[in-house]
Amino acid sequence: MLWIWWQLIIRYAWTYRLRSAVQVLAITVGVALGYAVSLINTAALAEFNAALREINGEADAVIEGSRAGFDEQLYARVASDPGVQLASPVLATDVLVAGSADEYPPRLTVLGIDVLRAAPLSPTLMGDASLSGEREASRFAIFGDGILLSPSALERFKLQVGDSLTVQAGSGTVELKVRGTLPGVRPGSLLGVMDLGFAQWRLGALGRLTRIDLRLADGVSLETLRARLALPPGVNLAGPDATGARLANLSRAYRVNLNVLALVALFTGGFLVFSLQAQATLARRAQFAWLRAAGLERGQLKRLLIAEALAIGAVGSLCGLFAGAAIAQAALTALGGDLGGGYFNVTRPALGFPLLTAAGFAVLGVLAAVAGSYLPAHEAAHTPPAAALHAGGEEDVLRPLGRIWPGLVLLGVAAVLLSLPPVSGVPVPAYLAIAAILIGAIALQPRIARLLSRPLADWLQHARVGTRAPTLLLAANRMVQAPGAAAIAMAGIVASFGLMVAMGTMVSSFRGTLDGWLVQVLPADLYARVGLSMTDAWLSPADMQRIRTHPGVLRVEFSRATPLQLAADRAAVVVVARTIDATDPGAALPLVGRPLAWQPDQPPPVWVSEAMVDLYGARVGGILHLPLAGGLHPFIVLGVWRDYARQFGSVAMRAEDYQRITGDSTRTDAAIWLRPGVRAADVSRDLLQTLDSREVIELRAPAEIRALSLRIFDRSFAVTYVLEAAAILIGMIGVAATFSSQAMARSREFGMLRHIGVTRGQILRVLALEGALATLNAIVVGLLAGLVIALVLIRVVNPQSFHWSMQLIVPLELIAGLIAALLVCATGTAAIAGRRATGSSPLRAVHEDW
Amino acid sequence: MADSALDVSQLSRRFDQRQILDHLDLCVAPGELVAIVGESGSGKSTLLNLIAGLDTPDAGKILISGQDLAVLDDDARTRLRRARLGFVFQSFHILPHLRVGQNIELPLVLLGVAAGERQQRVAELLAAVGLADRAASLPRELSGGELQRVAVARALVHRPVLVLADEPTGNLDAETAAMVMRLLVTQIRERGAAGVLVTHSAAAAALADRALLLSQGRLHPQNLAVG
Ligand SMILES: Nc1ncnc2c1ncn2[C@@H]1O[C@H](COP(=O)(O)OP(=O)(O)OP(=O)(O)O)[C@@H](O)[C@H]1O
Numbered sequence A: 001m002l003w004i005w006w007q008l009i010i011r012y013a014w015t016y017r018l019r020s021a022v023q024v025l026a027i028t029v030g031v032a033l034g035y036a037v038s039l040i041n042t043a044a045l046a047e048f049n050a051a052l053r054e055i056n057g058e059a060d061a062v063i064e065g066s067r068a069g070f071d072e073q074l075y076a077r078v079a080s081d082p083g084v085q086l087a088s089p090v091l092a093t094d095v096l097v098a099g100s101a102d103e104y105p106p107r108l109t110v111l112g113i114d115v116l117r118a119a120p121l122s123p124t125l126m127g128d129a130s131l132s133g134e135r136e137a138s139r140f141a142i143f144g145d146g147i148l149l150s151p152s153a154l155e156r157f158k159l160q161v162g163d164s165l166t167v168q169a170g171s172g173t174v175e176l177k178v179r180g181t182l183p184g185v186r187p188g189s190l191l192g193v194m195d196l197g198f199a200q201w202r203l204g205a206l207g208r209l210t211r212i213d214l215r216l217a218d219g220v221s222l223e224t225l226r227a228r229l230a231l232p233p234g235v236n237l238a239g240p241d242a243t244g245a246r247l248a249n250l251s252r253a254y255r256v257n258l259n260v261l262a263l264v265a266l267f268t269g270g271f272l273v274f275s276l277q278a279q280a281t282l283a284r285r286a287q288f289a290w291l292r293a294a295g296l297e298r299g300q301l302k303r304l305l306i307a308e309a310l311a312i313g314a315v316g317s318l319c320g321l322f323a324g325a326a327i328a329q330a331a332l333t334a335l336g337g338d339l340g341g342g343y344f345n346v347t348r349p350a351l352g353f354p355l356l357t358a359a360g361f362a363v364l365g366v367l368a369a370v371a372g373s374y375l376p377a378h379e380a381a382h383t384p385p386a387a388a389l390h391a392g393g394e395e396d397v398l399r400p401l402g403r404i405w406p407g408l409v410l411l412g413v414a415a416v417l418l419s420l421p422p423v424s425g426v427p428v429p430a431y432l433a434i435a436a437i438l439i440g441a442i443a444l445q446p447r448i449a450r451l452l453s454r455p456l457a458d459w460l461q462h463a464r465v466g467t468r469a470p471t472l473l474l475a476a477n478r479m480v481q482a483p484g485a486a487a488i489a490m491a492g493i494v495a496s497f498g499l500m501v502a503m504g505t506m507v508s509s510f511r512g513t514l515d516g517w518l519v520q521v522l523p524a525d526l527y528a529r530v531g532l533s534m535t536d537a538w539l540s541p542a543d544m545q546r547i548r549t550h551p552g553v554l555r556v557e558f559s560r561a562t563p564l565q566l567a568a569d570r571a572a573v574v575v576v577a578r579t580i581d582a583t584d585p586g587a588a589l590p591l592v593g594r595p596l597a598w599q600p601d602q603p604p605p606v607w608v609s610e611a612m613v614d615l616y617g618a619r620v621g622g623i624l625h626l627p628l629a630g631g632l633h634p635f636i637v638l639g640v641w642r643d644y645a646r647q648f649g650s651v652a653m654r655a656e657d658y659q660r661i662t663g664d665s666t667r668t669d670a671a672i673w674l675r676p677g678v679r680a681a682d683v684s685r686d687l688l689q690t691l692d693s694r695e696v697i698e699l700r701a702p703a704e705i706r707a708l709s710l711r712i713f714d715r716s717f718a719v720t721y722v723l724e725a726a727a728i729l730i731g732m733i734g735v736a737a738t739f740s741s742q743a744m745a746r747s748r749e750f751g752m753l754r755h756i757g758v759t760r761g762q763i764l765r766v767l768a769l770e771g772a773l774a775t776l777n778a779i780v781v782g783l784l785a786g787l788v789i790a791l792v793l794i795r796v797v798n799p800q801s802f803h804w805s806m807q808l809i810v811p812l813e814l815i816a817g818l819i820a821a822l823l824v825c826a827t828g829t830a831a832i833a834g835r836r837a838t839g840s841s842p843l844r845a846v847h848e849d850w
Numbered sequence B: 001m002a003d004s005a006l007d008v009s010q011l012s013r014r015f016d017q018r019q020i021l022d023h024l025d026l027c028v029a030p031g032e033l034v035a036i037v038g039e040s041g042s043g044k045s046t047l048l049n050l051i052a053g054l055d056t057p058d059a060g061k062i063l064i065s066g067q068d069l070a071v072l073d074d075d076a077r078t079r080l081r082r083a084r085l086g087f088v089f090q091s092f093h094i095l096p097h098l099r100v101g102q103n104i105e106l107p108l109v110l111l112g113v114a115a116g117e118r119q120q121r122v123a124e125l126l127a128a129v130g131l132a133d134r135a136a137s138l139p140r141e142l143s144g145g146e147l148q149r150v151a152v153a154r155a156l157v158h159r160p161v162l163v164l165a166d167e168p169t170g171n172l173d174a175e176t177a178a179m180v181m182r183l184l185v186t187q188i189r190e191r192g193a194a195g196v197l198v199t200h201s202a203a204a205a206a207l208a209d210r211a212l213l214l215s216q217g218r219l220h221p222q223n224l225a226v227g
């Protein structure tokens, strides 16, 4: 029996093909974006884990410190432990290859290994020396100054077996001989393997290791081993997956953010389905009333309409999955695995197509469609048939939309959600609050529309303008009397515009704050940095002297950056030792809030970045223990500063304290102030000719660093813009479709207007004005909601996921541009839709009476 | 001599192969009220459409106060309708989003009449149709008969030369229909407009100055008493 009604639905969908197609498209785009982002994330993480396994090999567990490493005496203790069957010591370090023509040369990861011990654990690192020309057994090929390079490294640095290459190391350079290849290493990874002893000696890490790979004896658990070994502070024993987990943690906030953005598109799609479904239900009011009169039950009608939405969602989701896979493939080819975020050093991950994820997104797509059509279905089922048969009562059906409490309740829910803490580092409640704010704003929209347009209509009624522009009067009055219809048309636009304003404001605040921060932290005229991973290279005392005594140099401040591993599953924290005046730390650091003064009887002072507060619970006035030079040392936290350069935490301390505790007098960075009239370019040219570290030193003017940082910033936010644009596009399509179906539904009204002497042009103008007024209203609501959401992003989401605070900077030009574009689009769309609706003769429109 | 309010000559219109109007003539003097009766499908509405300039004849001429419709383009015809014609439909076609007063005011707004004068004329017509206290009501708050009275007021507020009414009481019960029809006729006469009134009711036709029967594509004088 129901198939008859089903036929009705199919016929209707076919008659209004465009409308149906738009609904399907809305779901398709949302599902496609969500699925694509998720596929890319999964692929990139999987690729990274595979690369890790390649390096870590078949170890059961890993003892790991930060890149600064630990004393190799630990190795003897570990290797002799009865729970350890096999231990393989590793020194991992990133080096720069000298003579690279690139502006930003790639890093070569060099692993120093003990060949005999590493062979059973990491077979891929054993290499193939048959190409070396020397008929030695391959595993001995790397003895001495030999190095085995991965195929990609050979290609990247344009080397062949037998060539020599120069890398930076410590404060100078080292020449190595390419003795063979590592054929088992994945394409894309820039890896070199050499003898451990030689690596320690020549790469400036005598007596140090960064890792020990372990094969455990049967039945030994990590916990018991950990307890027995009593590892020094900053060194951790972890299962083989810890590094992968750390990476997942490291990039999780970023990935969640992208996923949320992708879901925004789906969310907007849901609103679009709502708009069109509400419209279609209204247009079929009389039909439904007749069906109800003819005996269709209320529940049956509702189920019928939900089935319609299910069909839309199913078709849209299916298309979305295919489109998503294609987008993911294209994006990976164009942008790489981190979509520009800079978290993964992975060249080209392979895509997998996990069924479960696909099913998840399909369900989300269907849910969005059903959620979008639930309200209209419910209303249609509960409209008394008699009222529906009475003409002109459409706004009665929409009257519930004018209720004020659902919107207010939603805003209240949002306020409650905002006070909740994040869920395992992801600001889930804040994201939910954003959704609640949006839906709340949309629910309040009809009220606001009436509030805003009533004074306009009243004024036009009496003003001369009203007489001269009757079209404006008509349009304004419709807004007053039928705000529900406009609200339906505009739901998608409010959602997408609001989110665009929010994201735009967030990005502009971030960028502006970052820019200001860069100016603040780069007061000198020239900056020098040696080495990329802070442990592999430093400025020699001779170089420091050369810089200091250069005739153009007025003053130099040297500093040292050292990574510290504070937790096994977190990225390393950076300790920055530099010149800081404890009585005036604000001169050296961009402080947030007032710092405490230091008393000489207290432990040495540190100033921590915001991330330290969020991630490690550091607080002003508290004591922070840091594992330095093999021991735990107490420091008092005197203040908090803003550090956009190191998302995972940094600790600033005075250079003299650092040197006293660690005995390390090396420096990695220099801030150089020049004498008046001296040009930075001249000084850098001189230094690049005279310094020992000339091959590896980076000398940059602050402007250059700023430009580079902002470029990286823009690149990593490019994808967010693409996703937002998609949301806006869906919204616009929605407006077009809703306007056109509303105009169709009003063709009788237009026919009557034509009879009493309204020209076709005037009707089009009325429609365009109605479109403009409705859009203006959507813009007002969207703007308010967007700014509130921007505040949520800035005050809650960003601190919770990235541990960054920032000032609010509203991107006025962007918003003005968006508003103009929206107005033009919506007005045009409305007029075009009207052209179709008024295209038929006025006779057809009132046919039944004449 | 003053132009006729309406002068139709040799008007023909065919749909598909059927000749609906066949060299039809009709002349309505200023202030004259003509009733047209005829079987369903005889072409009454077709005739009104042609007079209103909403449809184009296959042959023949239509003059409204001397103005030939054939020489006007669509916009000019629209402006002519706006200034000289008033309409009452079977369905009321009151805009649901405008208040009663605003609906009546609409033709004046379109004609660019100043707000003060609009107010005055609307008030006058509302009083004339007995709805003086309903100006601020929304259409959905009115009954069918009241809505049709609003339509009558709207058809006359701009002082048209000619009012076209197509079964204006077809949607109402007999008693209300008679009342609205009397009101329409009185108002047309009071304002000195001419009128063409399509109706099924003999009683209604009797209120007119003349009644014509549309049959075989032409108009035939009708004896009112027999109706
Ligand atoms: N656009 C059109 N296309 C084809 N045929 C039409 C069209 N308009 C009217 N007709 C036909 O012309 C004839 C006259 O129609 P018209 O609407 O004028 O009748 P009527 O006299 O008003 O009838 P009623 O009293 O039922 O309203 C009818 O047979 C109708 O089918």
Ligand SMILES: [Mg+2]
Pocket: A849, A850, B044, B045, B046, B166
């Ligand atoms: Mg008719």
